Amino acid sequence: EPEVTQTPSHQVTQMGQEVILRCVPISNHLYFYWYRQILGQKVEFLVSFYNNEISEKSEIFDDQFSVERPDGSNFTLKIRSTKLEDSAMYFCASRGQSNQPQHFGDGTRLSIL
Amino acid sequence: KNEVEQSPQNLTAQEGEFITINCSYSVGISALHWLQQHPGGGIVSLFMLSSGKKKHGRLIATINIQEKHSSLHITASHPRDSAVYICAVRGADGLTFGKGTHLIIQP
Numbered sequence: 061e062p063e064v065t066q067t068p069s070h071q072v073t074q075m076g077q078e079v080i081l082r083c084v085p086i087s088n089h090l091y092f093y094w095y096r097q098i099l100g101q102k103v104e105f106l107v108s109f110y111n112n113e114i115s116e117k118s119e120i121f122d123d124q125f126s127v128e129r130p131d132g133s134n135f136t137l138k139i140r141s142t143k144l145e146d147s148a149m150y151f152c153a154s155r156g157q158s159n160q161p162q163h164f165g166d167g168t169r170l171s172i173l
Numbered sequence: 174k175n176e177v178e179q180s181p182q183n184l185t186a187q188e189g190e191f192i193t194i195n196c197s198y199s200v201g202i203s204a205l206h207w208l209q210q211h212p213g214g215g216i217v218s219l220f221m222l223s224s225g226k227k228k229h230g231r232l233i234a235t236i237n238i239q240e241k242h243s244s245l246h247i248t249a250s251h252p253r254d255s256a257v258y259i260c261a262v263r264g265a266d267g268l269t270f271g272k273g274t275h276l277i278i279q280p
């Protein structure tokens with residue numbers, strides 16, 4: 061069965077550095093998402109992406125964050141100047157049509173030192 | 174903004190027991206998801222439903238739109254069902270997640 065894949069599985073970065081989290085959604089999917097889960101807390105929506113543009117974003121998704129689909133297969137989340145509080149598990153998800161469920165990747169654990 | 178409440182927060186049961194996890198939300202939605210998160214952190218989508226009932230193997234999910242409530246049932250529970258079960262609702266502002274129900278099934 062096709063899967064959403066995320067790399068790396070664990071990223072350790074110094075505070076203030078830029079980080080790019082990568083996702084390869086399922087190939088014929090049209091809608092793409094990033095979520096965040098701080099350790100011990102609930103999953104939070106960050107952003108959704110459709111037709112090469114952001115369709116929705118939460119208040120967490122400020123100017124520090126950006127998303128891109130650079131080559132038709134990858135979907136990336138960039139955090140420009142990381143802060144300690146950005147440490148979390150970041151999940152990518154994708155879905156096909158609007159009446160289909162989202163498929164999640166296994167997540168990237170981001171640790172900011 | 175939608176408020177999603179799950180109950181119970183923690184549930185420990187014996188293998189074979191019938192399990193029910195509840196989810197209620199405050200604002201009308203277009204769909205509700207039940208997700209399973211394993212100790213390693215990965216999330217698996219179990220169901221997406223907007224009305225009625227769905228069944229997959231030993232799992233059953235129901236939703237009552239009028240009452241803004243959904244339940245996830247597990248029949249003949251097994252230790253491998255131990256995980257965090259998360260309810261998430263789709264509204265105008267994307268998915269809003271509950272805090273999850275931590276289920277432990279003891280042999």
